[in-house]
Each structure stands twice: as structure tokens, then as C-alpha cells.
Amino acid sequence: MASSITENLLLVTDSYKVTHHLQYPPNTTAVYSYFESRGGKFPCTVFFGLQYIIKRWLTGQVVTKEKIKEAKEVYHLHFSNDYFNEDGWNYILEHHNGCLPVRIRAVPEGSVIPFKNVLFTVENTDPKCFWLTNYLETLLVQAWYPMTVATNSRYQKEIIAKYLHETADNLDSLPFKLHDFGFRGSTSVESAGIGGAGHLVNFKGTDTIAAICAARKFYACNIAGFSIPAAEHSTITTWGREGEREAFSNMLNNFPSGAVSIVSDSYDIWNACENVLGQQLKSLIENRNGTLVVRPDSGEPAEVVVKVLNILGEKFGCTKNSKGYKMLPSFLRIIQGDGISYESLAVILESMKKQGWSVENIVFGSGGALLQRMDRDTQKCAYKCSYALINGKEVNVYKQPVTDLGKKSKKGRLTLEYSDGQYKTVEEGKGDPKKDVFVTVFENGKLLKDYTFDEVRANAEIDLLKTA
Known part of the structure; x- marks a missing residue:
């Protein structure tokens, strides 16, 4: 028997996501989603903590017969019905040896990025696993916490540095x-x-x-x-x-x-x-x-x-x-x-x-x-689908609620470009790959980029020290 939620990835999601494999349009083969800070208390965010989540939860064989069996039992009791995507998880076990057919691209950890910019993207690499991209949202969005702590701490560093520079x-x-x-x-x-x-x-x-x-x-x-x-x-x-x-x-x-x-x-x-x-x-x-x-x-x-x-x-x-x-x-x-x-x-x-x-x-x-004195809305962190492939047709996906245009989401495949000292998110697949700062950090069960803490610290350093 698996060791429950502390180890079983299949149980680390919101209840309603267990039913979502039945809700996408017929012949959906790709779902592409992104994570961003839509605004918030601080004008920039320090991107940090995704590597922890990837190493802790996603690398290697994370799907097993025991975990599928446990999840099936839990979800049957939870819903009083068999909505659990047992076939989908068995497919991952059989065709990918229990490794996740997913690609994650992200800005380098420690990067200081103005809000309203994409920070990482997620997409399935196997057309039969389109449902997996947003199944992982619950877990991946928890990057908001270490990211927000790092941001809050860095802005305090800037305040102290200013007064230290003036008086020391x-x-x-x-x-x-x-x-x-x-x-x-x-x-x-x-x-x-x-x-x-x-x-x-x-x-x-x-x-x-x-x-x-x-x-x-x-x-x-x-x-x-x-x-x-x-x-x-x-x-x-x-x-x-x-x-x-x-x-x-x-x-x-x-x-x-x-x-x-x-x-x-x-x-x-x-x-x-x-x-x-x-x-x-x-x-x-x-x-x-x-x-x-x-x-x-x-x-x-x-x-x-x-x-x-x-x-x-x-x-x-x-x-x-x-x-x-x-x-x-x-x-x-x-x-x-x-x-x-x-x-x-x-x-x-x-x-x-x-x-x-x-x-x-x-x-x-x-x-x-x-x-502790923060939550996901401190930097308004959100994970949204922006692109799908349905019946072989590319679809730029977005939301635009009339009651809150601040929640309007981005469209299509995204790049984060850096040029002339500025970051800019380019939508609808129109970006220039040469200017894209994103790095593929995870693909098909493997961590592809392993940041050291020294690298993260160097990326996050305040300008006053970089120029000192």
C-alpha cells in the first residue's frame, strides 16, 4: 500500500480535477498552461521554489500500481462514483514507466521578474495525456509560497540596504x-x-x-x-x-x-x-x-x-x-x-x-x-491554460471575465523575452526564441536543470550590491 498523500502524487490535486479528463473537448491532444504573478503587493517577484517541487514530487517513477490502487479507492469513497482516470494513469505506468510525460519551462530560479509576466509553462508531451497538464496545477501553484517569501525578504533587504548605504x-x-x-x-x-x-x-x-x-x-x-x-x-x-x-x-x-x-x-x-x-x-x-x-x-x-x-x-x-x-x-x-x-x-x-x-x-x-503574513493573492499568483490542440487544430485559449478584467488571462504559447533591460511576455506563439529567457527544467520525468543556491542568490541580488 502506498503511504497516502505525503507520497502519492495522484492524491495531490483538488477534487474537481479528478473529473476533468471527462470535460475537455473530444480529440484534445495538447493542453498548455502557464503560471504568473498577475499583480500584487510588490511590483516584481523573486522566482524561487519550483525546483523543490520538481525534485520532491515529479522526478523519476512517480506512478505505481500501488499508488493507482490507493487513489482509486480514495476517490471512489470521496465521490461515491468511479470518476478517477484509472486508464490514464495505467497508460502512464505502462508507456512511460510511471514517469510524467510533461515538459516544464521556467525562468531561472532567483530571477527578479516584474509582475504580469509568465514565470513557467507546463505542457503534456504525450497526446493521450492532455489531461495531466492541469491535474498538476494544485501542486505547481504552491510555488507561490517560497516565491512570495523570497520576494518579501528581498524588498526588506532593499530597505535595509538603502539606510545602511546612507548611514554606514x-x-x-x-x-x-x-x-x-x-x-x-x-x-x-x-x-x-x-x-x-x-x-x-x-x-x-x-x-x-x-x-x-x-x-x-x-x-x-x-x-x-x-x-x-x-x-x-x-x-x-x-x-x-x-x-x-x-x-x-x-x-x-x-x-x-x-x-x-x-x-x-x-x-x-x-x-x-x-x-x-x-x-x-x-x-x-x-x-x-x-x-x-x-x-x-x-x-x-x-x-x-x-x-x-x-x-x-x-x-x-x-x-x-x-x-x-x-x-x-x-x-x-x-x-x-x-x-x-x-x-x-x-x-x-x-x-x-x-x-x-x-x-x-x-x-x-x-x-x-x-x-506567514502572506497568501497566494499577495502576488496574485495564478495558473491558466492558454493553448490547446483539438482535432489537430491549434486553439489560443483565454478567459476574460466581464466582472474583473484584472483576471484576463494570456493567449497561446508564450515566451518571456528580455531586451534592453526589460522583460516582456509575448503571446500567441509570436515570440522570438532567441530572446526567450525560459529554460526547460523538467521533461518526461527528468530534471534537466539543477540550480545551486549560489546561482539563485546571484540571480536575486539587489542592484545596490551588484553595482557596489
């Missing part, structure tokens, strides 16, 4: 400026892995172990992200309110070198910064071989960050960098990990800048807003 001597610290705290807030270990990997396309800081495992397994990256020893409230508050000094010194002594983070708002963040850290443990901090990262974790972020910086600056002293902005000593930094999102970052950074503080002094941590 260099951009060297940028890869570690936004740390992933999102594992516990994710809907599953799998979503944390693929979403967290989307964040690591842009940054190198994470506490989401599943993300570095995903990048390691599916994108040939030995280690994609890094972290440091850090306290949580339980490791501070178990010492009691009167034992906060001992809790802090325990952290500093047990981790005598390198960076270490101490959450400091368990009781009174101002007292912790001014008296405990700024007086009682000052000598220990100054003489330690590494950097203490102070973590406030409550209150209004823009206000708290500046006040913490001011207190630490008064207690430990500060200098000014080449651009005239204040810097804490190199052994002292802060991390703001509460309330961090695309919307809040600029507010905090602008507040720091106005108060004369360099962005070099801070790193950020983000959880729910980084990995």
Missing part, C-alpha cells in the same frame, strides 16, 4: 541584517523549510533549521544560514527577578567569545541596559572577546530601539563613522526581533537615522511577518 561605512554586514525567527510560527515543518529557504535567498541569518536543510537537500548548499548562541526569556527568568544580573553574566561567561545575544526586557529593559549591563557587567562586556547583542522584545519598536541605543551609548561611549553617524563600540550591538515587517522596517530605520544612529548598530529578527 559599507554594506558588509547586510547579509546578516534580517534574521529568520519564523520556525515556530509556520504552519508545518515543510513550510518552514521552503519558506525559510526563500528568505535565505537574500540573507544568511536564520534560526530555522528546516530552511538550511531544505537548501542543503534541494539546492546543493552545504550551509545556507548561520546563527549565534542566544538567550530566551526562560533562560533568564528562571534565575528570578533578583537574579537577572547572574543570568546575564552566566551567558557572558558560558560563551566567552564570539557573538552572543541576551534578551533584556524580561522585567525592565531600561534598568537592564543602564544598570545591569551598563554598570554591573560593563567591565565583563568590554573585556569579552566578542560582541554582545542586546535584545529588546516589547514596546513600540521605533521608540524602544532609539532609547536603548541612547542608553548604551551613554554607558559605553560611542564614536562617529565616516558619514557622521553614531556607532556603539564594536563589542556591542542590538537586535530588534519584535514587530518586524516590511512595513515597520522603514519606520525604525528612519527613526534611527533622525537620531543620528548608524544602521550598522542593529540587526533585525522577523517571524510571522516573514514566513
Whole structure:
């Protein structure tokens, strides 16, 4: 017996698609569909995550007698009827050795593409399997998630880079400026892995172990992200309110070198910064071989960050960098990990800048807003049929709902062309293959292009770093 939905591709679709093989026009032999971001929150999308889906679900023999038997049983119970396309799946097993007769062409992973452009196309390679193209829609559209996380993360990188460029001597610290705290807030270990990997396309800081495992397994990256020893409230508050000094010194002594983070708002963040850290443990901090990262974790972020910086600056002293902005000593930094999102970052950074503080002094941590506060409509992702072959006749397929022209779909076979620094989707088979940026990544059960994480990162790099 197959191991149910977690392994059986035949069960990874929407219910109604099981009946669609009976709904296409007679003598349909080809169905060609595409995936795009129709619009959304961000004007461009970072294309990432299709390779994970292909490797996880589509490569090799994915159809077996056991999986067909299991799917037949499940769908019979589900519909109280035999709508399941048992003959179609048996044909794939017998004539293609259980490999999918499908071709997928896509933009290179990590590409930054303006919305309203095609991102990948799917078509059957066996005329008897025309129904398969859109049977796979449910699974393939889930690329929206890692793609949207990577997009959201990249736009935050641009914000941080802008302020870092304005207030710091260099951009060297940028890869570690936004740390992933999102594992516990994710809907599953799998979503944390693929979403967290989307964040690591842009940054190198994470506490989401599943993300570095995903990048390691599916994108040939030995280690994609890094972290440091850090306290949580339980490791501070178990010492009691009167034992906060001992809790802090325990952290500093047990981790005598390198960076270490101490959450400091368990009781009174101002007292912790001014008296405990700024007086009682000052000598220990100054003489330690590494950097203490102070973590406030409550209150209004823009206000708290500046006040913490001011207190630490008064207690430990500060200098000014080449651009005239204040810097804490190199052994002292802060991390703001509460309330961090695309919307809040600029507010905090602008507040720091106005108060004369360099962005070099801070790193950020983000959880729910980084990995969860989004859905398929954030970038309006959709998968639509645009071409079919019926009775030997080519048909340009499209929808154009009078109630929402924003959902008008593209017609015919598509190419994504790049010319003069611009991307353009050309419809109805009228494109120039020489300008087409698409790559055939999957065909008839085989992965044809295997992107490394380094390649993805290079494709997704922000312009400020590409020109630096």
C-alpha cells in the first residue's frame, strides 16, 4: 500500500480535477498552461521554489500500481462514483514507466521578474495525456509560497540596504541584517523549510533549521544560514527577578567569545541596559572577546530601539563613522526581533537615522511577518491554460471575465523575452526564441536543470550590491 498523500502524487490535486479528463473537448491532444504573478503587493517577484517541487514530487517513477490502487479507492469513497482516470494513469505506468510525460519551462530560479509576466509553462508531451497538464496545477501553484517569501525578504533587504548605504561605512554586514525567527510560527515543518529557504535567498541569518536543510537537500548548499548562541526569556527568568544580573553574566561567561545575544526586557529593559549591563557587567562586556547583542522584545519598536541605543551609548561611549553617524563600540550591538515587517522596517530605520544612529548598530529578527503574513493573492499568483490542440487544430485559449478584467488571462504559447533591460511576455506563439529567457527544467520525468543556491542568490541580488 502506498503511504497516502505525503507520497502519492495522484492524491495531490483538488477534487474537481479528478473529473476533468471527462470535460475537455473530444480529440484534445495538447493542453498548455502557464503560471504568473498577475499583480500584487510588490511590483516584481523573486522566482524561487519550483525546483523543490520538481525534485520532491515529479522526478523519476512517480506512478505505481500501488499508488493507482490507493487513489482509486480514495476517490471512489470521496465521490461515491468511479470518476478517477484509472486508464490514464495505467497508460502512464505502462508507456512511460510511471514517469510524467510533461515538459516544464521556467525562468531561472532567483530571477527578479516584474509582475504580469509568465514565470513557467507546463505542457503534456504525450497526446493521450492532455489531461495531466492541469491535474498538476494544485501542486505547481504552491510555488507561490517560497516565491512570495523570497520576494518579501528581498524588498526588506532593499530597505535595509538603502539606510545602511546612507548611514554606514559599507554594506558588509547586510547579509546578516534580517534574521529568520519564523520556525515556530509556520504552519508545518515543510513550510518552514521552503519558506525559510526563500528568505535565505537574500540573507544568511536564520534560526530555522528546516530552511538550511531544505537548501542543503534541494539546492546543493552545504550551509545556507548561520546563527549565534542566544538567550530566551526562560533562560533568564528562571534565575528570578533578583537574579537577572547572574543570568546575564552566566551567558557572558558560558560563551566567552564570539557573538552572543541576551534578551533584556524580561522585567525592565531600561534598568537592564543602564544598570545591569551598563554598570554591573560593563567591565565583563568590554573585556569579552566578542560582541554582545542586546535584545529588546516589547514596546513600540521605533521608540524602544532609539532609547536603548541612547542608553548604551551613554554607558559605553560611542564614536562617529565616516558619514557622521553614531556607532556603539564594536563589542556591542542590538537586535530588534519584535514587530518586524516590511512595513515597520522603514519606520525604525528612519527613526534611527533622525537620531543620528548608524544602521550598522542593529540587526533585525522577523517571524510571522516573514514566513506567514502572506497568501497566494499577495502576488496574485495564478495558473491558466492558454493553448490547446483539438482535432489537430491549434486553439489560443483565454478567459476574460466581464466582472474583473484584472483576471484576463494570456493567449497561446508564450515566451518571456528580455531586451534592453526589460522583460516582456509575448503571446500567441509570436515570440522570438532567441530572446526567450525560459529554460526547460523538467521533461518526461527528468530534471534537466539543477540550480545551486549560489546561482539563485546571484540571480536575486539587489542592484545596490551588484553595482557596489
